[in-house]
Amino acid sequence: MVLITYLAAMNKVNTICVCGAGTMGSGIAQIAAQSDFTTILFDINEDVLSKAKFAIETSLQKLQEKGKITQEQQIAFLKNISFTSKIIDCKADLIIEAIIEKQEAKVSLFNQLIQINSTNTIFATNTSSISINAIANACTNSTNIIGMHFFNPATIMKLVEIVKTNTTNNKIIETLMSVCKQMNKVAVVCKDSPGFIVNRVARHYYLEALTLVEKRFATYENIDTIMEASGFKMGPFKLMDLIGMDINFSVSNIVWNDLGKPERLKPSAIQQQKVEAGELGRKSGKGFYTY
Ligand SMILES: NC(=O)c1ccc[n+]([C@@H]2O[C@H](COP(=O)([O-])OP(=O)(O)OC[C@H]3O[C@@H](n4cnc5c(N)ncnc54)[C@H](O)[C@@H]3O)[C@@H](O)[C@H]2O)c1
Structure with a gap:
């Protein structure tokens, strides 16, 4: 019974926190909000956060003007996102990290987030090239760490590489496949090797x-x-x-x-x-x- 409850909890992602509001993070947060996830966008740099907010608002406005989304959707999608520079706000079912391409920075961020999140939270890194096993092994808890590699621009490019570590369990992969489906992305599962596939x-x-x-x-x-x-x-x-x-x-x-x-x-x-x-x-x- 306890096990069934645990597995069910792993399956449902309602809230996504995207860390890093630069080129990739801003786009990933937008697509998460457009896919009806409650979305938190975090960056340590307030200027970058303001720019990301402006870029998302402008992009949604353009989509509405082109008739691709309704005015109600535009308002709802914006309501789905909150912007923060405080790490304490980064509590979610799924964290997607899109900060600088430095292993130590990613590990340090995950270690802080592991302390304030639930044991069911999935920690996905959008790294383009750092070994997911290396990141996971350097973290205080490697169980729920995985690669989730979006492509640029994240709002448009369909592909997401889901990169397994040596110990990733299938339930996490299924959960991320379902998140990608909700985001209307094409997910491909691959092993952790230099550069992954693309x-x-x-x-x-x-x-x-x-x-x-x-x-x-x-x-x-x-x-x-x-x-x-x-x-x-x-x-x-x-x-x-x-x-x-x-x-x-x-x-x-x-x-x-x-x-x-x-x-x-x-x-x-x-x-x-x-x-x-x-x-x-x-x-x-x-x-x-x-x-
Ligand atoms: N640019 C691409 O085309 C692309 C494509 C796929 C994946 N990626 C990967 O995505 C990640 C981000 O790349 P990008 O191009 O968006 O970088 P970027 O330089 O545009 O943005 C990185 C952001 O991370 C923020 N940041 C740095 N340290 C932080 C911390 N500790 N906590 C919170 N925010 C922090 C910075 O303020 C900056 O806004 C990298 O790992 C990169 O390899 C990039």
Whole structure:
């Protein structure tokens, strides 16, 4: 009887807390609110929180003007979200962490959240590349830690990679599959390996393009034009600007390191220079292009 109650409790997600209100967190919170979850969006930076609130309000307003949602829905979706810079407010059935791509920061955040949440709370990380087992093993309780990797922009991209640790139980996977279904996402379960699936396959899209520019065989504008004309939604340089140079460079480094530093996956010096110059892409106003 106790076991049945426990399993039933694991199944139902009503409240989602998204930690980090940057590029990814803001979009994930919006899609959670649009999918009728009670949503908490947390960031330590008040400025980022205000920007995220404005971006979500603007996006919902546009959807309403285009007739994709009704005015009642627009009001209801906004009501579903609360914004906070206080960690004590981060109590939920599901936490989705989308803070900086640094293992220590993610572990420290989860350890604080584990103390104030229930033992049934699921702690999902949106990391693009850090090992989920490494994060889980460094936390005070690894049982409910899992990867939940959304793609950018999170409001539009359908795919979510659900990344298992060595000890993830099936009930958690079922719960996240059902959350993804409610969000109208396509969820794919995968094992914890460097870059998971998409970031491993896509590494060459960025790195080969960067090599062509480094060796002066082509300009970045030309490469983007050619790739888009050949059917890709976005050329590699526009995509790096969208993702954020720091995040993309960090993913390249982690995948390269974790696979034993193969030459074919060596991170690009051009990208390193961009990160060092603060040219992070859209979020800083300049990357390969100016915004
Ligand atoms: N950018 C992408 O295209 C993309 C795609 C998929 C996954 N991801 C992953 O999502 C995560 C976030 O990436 P992003 O591009 O949104 O980063 P971002 O730099 O846009 O936002 C990160 C936010 O986290 C906040 N933050 C930092 N430490 C915090 C803490 N301890 N508590 C609460 N908030 C904190 C920062 O203030 C910032 O607003 C990373 O792990 C990244 O690898 C990024």
